[in-house]
Amino acid sequence: MPIPTEVDELAEQVRAGNRRALARAISIVEDRKPDADQLLATTFRGSIGPIVVGITGAPGGGKSSLVSELIAGIRSGGQTVAVLAVDPSSPFTGGAILGDRIRMQEHVSDPGVYVRSMSTRGHLGGLSDAASRALVVLSHAVFDVIIVETVGVGQSETEIAEAADTTLVVLTPGWGDGIQAAKAGLLEIADLLIINKADLGGADEVERDLALMLELGAQPGWVPPIVRTSAVEHEGITELWSEVLRHRDWLETEHRGVDRRRDQLSTLIRRAATAELVTRFQGLEVPAELTERVAQGDLDPWTAARSLIS
Amino acid sequence: MPIPTEVDELAEQVRAGNRRALARAISIVEDRKPDADQLLATTFRGSIGPIVVGITGAPGGGKSSLVSELIAGIRSGGQTVAVLAVDPSSPFTGGAILGDRIRMQEHVSDPGVYVRSMSTRGHLGGLSDAASRALVVLSHAVFDVIIVETVGVGQSETEIAEAADTTLVVLTPGWGDGIQAAKAGLLEIADLLIINKADLGGADEVERDLALMLELGAQPGWVPPIVRTSAVEHEGITELWSEVLRHRDWLETEHRGVDRRRDQLSTLIRRAATAELVTRFQGLEVPAELTERVAQGDLDPWTAARSLIS
Numbered sequence: 001m002p003i004p005t006e007v008d009e010l011a012e013q014v015r016a017g018n019r020r021a022l023a024r025a026i027s028i029v030e031d032r033k034p035d036a037d038q039l040l041a042t043t044f045r046g047s048i049g050p051i052v053v054g055i056t057g058a059p060g061g062g063k064s065s066l067v068s069e070l071i072a073g074i075r076s077g078g079q080t081v082a083v084l085a086v087d088p089s090s091p092f093t094g095g096a097i098l099g100d101r102i103r104m105q106e107h108v109s110d111p112g113v114y115v116r117s118m119s120t121r122g123h124l125g126g127l128s129d130a131a132s133r134a135l136v137v138l139s140h141a142v143f144d145v146i147i148v149e150t151v152g153v154g155q156s157e158t159e160i161a162e163a164a165d166t167t168l169v170v171l172t173p174g175w176g177d178g179i180q181a182a183k184a185g186l187l188e189i190a191d192l193l194i195i196n197k198a199d200l201g202g203a204d205e206v207e208r209d210l211a212l213m214l215e216l217g218a219q220p221g222w223v224p225p226i227v228r229t230s231a232v233e234h235e236g237i238t239e240l241w242s243e244v245l246r247h248r249d250w251l252e253t254e255h256r257g258v259d260r261r262r263d264q265l266s267t268l269i270r271r272a273a274t275a276e277l278v279t280r281f282q283g284l285e286v287p288a289e290l291t292e293r294v295a296q297g298d299l300d301p302w303t304a305a306r307s308l309i310s
Numbered sequence: 311m312p313i314p315t316e317v318d319e320l321a322e323q324v325r326a327g328n329r330r331a332l333a334r335a336i337s338i339v340e341d342r343k344p345d346a347d348q349l350l351a352t353t354f355r356g357s358i359g360p361i362v363v364g365i366t367g368a369p370g371g372g373k374s375s376l377v378s379e380l381i382a383g384i385r386s387g388g389q390t391v392a393v394l395a396v397d398p399s400s401p402f403t404g405g406a407i408l409g410d411r412i413r414m415q416e417h418v419s420d421p422g423v424y425v426r427s428m429s430t431r432g433h434l435g436g437l438s439d440a441a442s443r444a445l446v447v448l449s450h451a452v453f454d455v456i457i458v459e460t461v462g463v464g465q466s467e468t469e470i471a472e473a474a475d476t477t478l479v480v481l482t483p484g485w486g487d488g489i490q491a492a493k494a495g496l497l498e499i500a501d502l503l504i505i506n507k508a509d510l511g512g513a514d515e516v517e518r519d520l521a522l523m524l525e526l527g528a529q530p531g532w533v534p535p536i537v538r539t540s541a542v543e544h545e546g547i548t549e550l551w552s553e554v555l556r557h558r559d560w561l562e563t564e565h566r567g568v569d570r571r572r573d574q575l576s577t578l579i580r581r582a583a584t585a586e587l588v589t590r591f592q593g594l595e596v597p598a599e600l601t602e603r604v605a606q607g608d609l610d611p612w613t614a615a616r617s618l619i620s
Contacts, residue, residue: 044611300350
């Protein structure tokens with residue numbers, strides 16, 4: 001029998017529910033520390049895993065409060081849940097968003113809940129690769145459900161939400177109606193559409209609008225249901241969760257889950273390869289004479305870059 | 311004499327102030343259309359160019375209103391100005407931010423002002439590479455000043471602001487004071503610190519706090535001044551602009567401008583090389599049998615990625 005390595009032991013502790021080990025393991029893979037490759041190889045398990053729910057939408061849509069409500073709902077059903085909150089704004093905006101995060105942290109004393117924040121900055125290989133790495137370790141830690149929450153304004157945030165089994169897009173009645181293309185982009189990745197803050201009024205108009213867009217872009221297969229919620233009034237959460245489970249059932253009975261998982265893994269491998277290349281290149285020294293030629297205007301930076309690559 | 315190509319003609323029209331040509335040329339380089347490389351080679355001019363001012367900070371800090379005030383100030387001095395607004399949130403948030411953008415558009419009937427928005431999504435080689443490309447074309451169009459405005463919550467947005475001659479970081483009195491590390495990150499890239507919405511009260515505390523952090527992190531050379539503004543009350547804009555010019559003078563007299571420019575170009579080349587690699591890899595087909603092995607859990611995606619690269 002081979003002697004267990006430090007990485008094996010750490011993975012074992014993560015599996016056993018040790019929170020300090022989990023936090024350390026996530027940091028190792030996110031920050032690409034020396035043990036990262038081995039830890040990923042040890043903890044990655046192919047297709048078997050928890051329900052992964054992605055949740056995205058514009059800032060100010062009340063996503064964190066909604067996640068907090070979801071946690072409460074999932075816990076009341078006796079399941080455990082981990083949240084990976086990809087959060088560009090938390091350090092800067094104070095006020096509302098920080099408040100939401102604190103509401104979510106209320107669950108932290110509950111041993112069946114784990115909340116991990118991930119900054120959008122400082123990930124050499126990019127945000128979505130860092131999130132995928134963290135998800136592998138979280139999946140290894142035996143939670144029933146993992147929620148990945150992102151603020152869906154950038155490309156990588158949307159990519160992250162899209163990589164889930166079920167992707168929730170959160171909208172609000174206040175959402176401007178002038179920009180159809182942007183809506184279409186969000187609609188494309190949505191398995192469920194949520195109209196949050198539905199108590200504010202104006203929800204009927206948004207729902208009509210969304211229903212029309214869904215009809216126009218209708219594809220055979222799953223039709224994203226529209227669910228109204230009010231995290232503040234604790235409304236619609238049960239319905240939301242039952243739609244998540246219905247989507248999961250649909251994936252399984254239609255065997256769409258397998259196809260979707262294959263597509264996601266293929267994308268994941270391609271992004272991992274890109275991340276690896278980017279990381280290797282980030283340490284690259286650009287020869288001073290090349291920079292000099294660019295500074296003199298003899299050569300543009302993109303031509304210089306191509307000469308570097310070849 | 312060589313016959314001018316279509317790209318030469320487009321570049322000529324851009325130079326001559328043709329706005330339609332400018333818009334088309336920016337789209338070509340941003341979207342990496344077939345003529346992009348040639349157009350960049352034609353329009354790139356080494357170190358000679360307009361004043362490039364980067365402006366960043368958390369959403370809700372009033373950056374767009376501030377930029378609108380800056381435009382008015384620069385125009386009243388008889389100079390021309392282009393704005394590249396890198397704007398993740400505009401299609402989604404409606405309300406306030408869209409309103410700011412519209413305020414900025416008031417200047418659009420002025421032939422000495424050009425405003426271009428850039429979405430944070432859909433750029434194959436990444437956001438900061440796309441912005442650098444757009445900046446080359448904008449510089450070719452003979453504006454006196456170029457303002458690059460980003461919402462500084464993600465890594466690429468900060469990179470973009472940092473690539474300017476002078477980087478302005480906008481804060482507000484409401485800015486939470488619990489997170490020193492995040493502040494330190496913003497302070498690191500700031501040539502000027504702006505306390506906007508200073509009329510709201512609480513500006514004294516923020517200024518004291520910033521002054522202390524600057525003192526702790528003091529480096530020989532330029533000390534970022536702290537300027538209070540109120541875009542709504544039209545206050546502080548003249549002082550802000552004179553500090554921008556003072557920074558430019560400092561760069562020139564201390565020859566720091568040359569060093570800074572060399573560092574920026576070297577970073578630009580490295581990022582362009584990375585962007586090129588990423589673009590080439592994005593079309594990569596991952597062999598089905600590799601994906602299958604990952605799906606079975608025989609191989610983790612990162613090990614698969616490394617085998618793809620080598």
